[in-house]
Amino acid sequence: MIERELRNQIADVRAGRLSRRSFVQNMVALGLTAPMAGVMLTQSGVAMAETAFPYKEPPKAGGGAVRLLLWQAPTLLNPHFAVGTKDQEACRLFYEPLAGWDQDGNLVPILAAEIPTKENDGLKEDGLSVVWKLKQGVKWHDGTPFTADDVVFNWEYAKNPETSAVSIGSYKDVRLVEKVDDHTVRMTFAEPTPFWADAFVSAYGQIIPKHLFAEFIGGKSREAPANLKPVGTGPYLFADFKPGDTVLGKRNPSYHVAGRPYFDTIEMKGGGDAVSAARAVLQTGEYDYGWNMQVEDEILQKLENGGQGKVSFVPTGNIEFIGLNFSDPNVEVEGQRAYYKTRHPLFSDPAVRAAINLLIDRASVQKFIYGRAGNATANFLNNPERFRSKSTSFEFNIEKANQILETAGWKKGSDGIRAKDGKPLRFVFQTSINSPRQKNQAIIKQACQKAGIDVELKSVVGSVFFSSDTANADTYSHFYCDAEMFQTTMTQPDPQFFMNQFVSTEVATKENKWQGRNISRWQNKEYDEVFKQAQHELDAVKRAAMYIKLNDLVVDDHYILPENNRLRATALKKGLVMHESGWDNDLWQIANWYRES
Amino acid sequence: MGNYLLRRLAIAIPSLLGISLILFVLLALAPGDPFGELASNPNIPPEVREALRVKFGLDDPILIRYLHWLVAMLHGDWGFSFASRIDVDQLILQRVPTTLYVVGSSQLLALAVALPVGVLAAMRPYSVFDQIANTFAFIGFSLPTFFTGLLLILIFSVNLGWLPFVYRADINASGWQWVWEYIKQAIMPVTVLGLFQAASYTRYVRSAVLDVIRLDYVTTARAKGIGERKVIVKHVVRNALIPVVTLVALQMPSVFGGAIVTDQIFRVPGIGSLLISAILANDTPVIMAVTFVFACLVILFNLLADIIYGWLDPRISFR
8 A cells, every 4th residue: 555655656746746855855745854855766766856055156266164063073084984974974074975965865976976777778677787987087185097907996995894884784795896997896695685775975985095994904904094185086185183182174275176175274173062163063153063962942042142153954854762671670580680571561451652752841841942953753764853743643641541541441540550450650761961951851751640640760870871781780671670861873875774673583582692682672573574575675666655654653652752853953053064964974065165255 | 210210110100900809890890881882782692791791801890800901901911991992002093193282282371371370460469460360260160171171162152153062083174274283272272271280270370480589599589689580580580480380280180181171072082081981881991091190190190299399409318
């Protein structure tokens, strides 16, 4: 059914009855990502839209300096080692991938001459190979020409486990990358791969030069001098780097796009905290750009009132959610609590889960805690409010929750707490220490109290909560607790890896050192089946329908309670124009940034 | 004297070993994980994380890791930072100039304020000047630096717009403008640190001078008809400074250690901010190196203070 609807919609786009943008918005509302919608259209013969970026050439005297302020400082400048986005952003000044993702999920060529499609013979029917055509006349900062050899090298470099590149996930499943000629590369997969635009694309797709890194592949990767002195193809030449503090760049006069970049010098300063960074951009104007403004919206609005700058928000796939424990955290089986074969004494009753779902006041949490930086949602996969489809909904209704519990036999005792068969409705709810999260916890506790549920709140320091320390029982993946709240980031534009966090084989256990990605231990046979099918489904439309189904399976069972889809906030000084995208780094189009006079 | 020095240095070795062992074990037992950021990034397969742990030797027993570290340290290899994958000594050396500049100037400012104020206050105890100086000294060391720092930012950066509140190590200018920019951005951090330090120094100087000023030889000097100015400078201050000098010498390690709070508020890329970001990222080799260097400096300056003390006061002999 869903599949037929999808096909109809695509036909509408092709015939021009539905705009590309509204198609993407519909898909996002169904729980897919914008890049996936873009790929779906391409496969169905609708060409990717040509994204145009407004740009103004700098004045004769030069564009001057631009200053970027990040409250976390970049610590390294090799894109294959860039763990955090702070490092990826810094790399983007000097390095470029073959293509990047724009806000609507279109692939935009950067070092590629064109995006592979069926029409230009870039994509094969069997989904086993992709041919990239590279842009001609691109030179590394040291004058060496950029060729297919460099692209092949990046695959060899990243996939080698000895290199210990964090980009390995994007390259290890590519069976072969070969040079066809100096400006053509063929990528071959071992299995039909519906989502091919991962290697060489976006943050982990940034290409490093073969002639400087060839000796440092594998175990010696740490010793490469170019790790600290990047030589790339990007719009800015490397000037200076102090790890954990500043990155300086100057204009690349022979950049491969004429008339770009705008600024003579670029400075990226790191450190401090988010609030004072917002102040330095919005209030005193010392800086032009403020990265990832994780500041309460109320404060941002106050700072914006000065008129020095504004905050811009861009949708992402990141979601703040509450997970109810599928297993029993109070019983020890095989040397571990929350063993996946046990069942939670309270939450195994669907009525309890349904009631808790009704007791989360998502609208108020958004309004009073996250403001413009979040959208209340009922979907696990993102769902920005303005795109919300009518089929998913959430509700805050204490009365209804009370009714459900009453019908299910949970009766209020003399202390006002409901109980059934001698089991009181009482649970522990944990999260990391972070002021919005503690406020959020309190809102939920209050609502639960009104429905006769007693919630005990627990908060754990972030560095412990999110660590992979096997000895510490307070980590989010141990989940020795009844319920927990955290944010899952969606770093890959394709949902396959994102959705594997609910597959049965991924449950976190002592055996896999709690590194399994299924933290709530939720298991569902149908989910596993559909997930397996989706992995090998080549037809993008059928595959999309499957992911929508997976999303519904998770959400409808009420073990996973999505709460808020986060937006990325960026502070910009008046006059500076950037081109942001929620599916790529902030600096993905740094070459096209400019200042309006 | 030579004998004494040798003995002191010999005693220093076991204490340094002890300190390093305690630091290492504490860091190893502390919760947290340098690869925590990898754990929450779904793009990175768990195998990679495991491989990194093995590669960086995080899964070995603590004592073995300690011995590895100790042997490497004796060879001059301080290890490398997990976060930036470069050598720790390089990372620390990069931060030294800024730290020396900011914290060093603040110590100079502190002394420049504390010496005259402390001496003048002691010359006329319980006078109006003494009362005022005392009051300010008490206010000074009761107000934490994070408060005065934010206050100065609010006044001079936000309201008046005179001074920048983000410290930049690379300034894009030359000549006098470069010098002026450097001074301008250091004014607030130096003032905050300097006045905080000056407050406690003032109290020390005042009490030290008070102790000396009533002694008989000062009265004798006055009776001989030597000018008041000469009495104070030559006879009083010189003797009163002995405890103050010791105190300042013991403060010196913190000049290198930097100032964590002000580094954070003003984004000064000093050793303090290196330490705090390393702690937040669980970057153990960096934390270990910085704290260990700090321990060495404390021991070294302790020794130095003892030697200076003996030099200032010949009655003390080294045995």
